[in-house]
Amino acid sequence: MSVTYLPLKAWNTHWTLDGPLVRCRHCGVSQDLTAAGAFQHALGCTARTLQAQYPSRELAALLQQKIQLGLF
Numbered sequence: 001m002s003v004t005y006l007p008l009k010a011w012n013t014h015w016t017l018d019g020p021l022v023r024c025r026h027c028g029v030s031q032d033l034t035a036a037g038a039f040q041h042a043l044g045c046t047a048r049t050l051q052a053q054y055p056s057r058e059l060a061a062l063l064q065q066k067i068q069l070g071l072f
Contacts, residue, residue, distance in 0.1 A: 005062075005066050008066065011055070011062055015055045017033075022039075022056055022059070024045060026039055026045050027041050027045035029041055033056045036054070038051075041053075045062070
């Protein structure tokens with residue numbers, strides 16, 4: 001039986017993986033998964049916030065948590 005990992009599901013509402021790229025689901029802008037800088041959304045993107053976003057780091061942390069919990 002598959003169990004949905006809610007933090008990963010939440011990540012997927014904002015981001016999608018496209019090969020080696022992470023892409024914003026709102027504006028479609030992409031960034032390499034290995035990029036160290038903050039994600040740069042398109043001007044006017046509704047997902048753009050005052051707080052810097054690091055989707056690659058967030059994904060890595062979520063996967064690490066999932067592994068540690070034995071859910072992966």
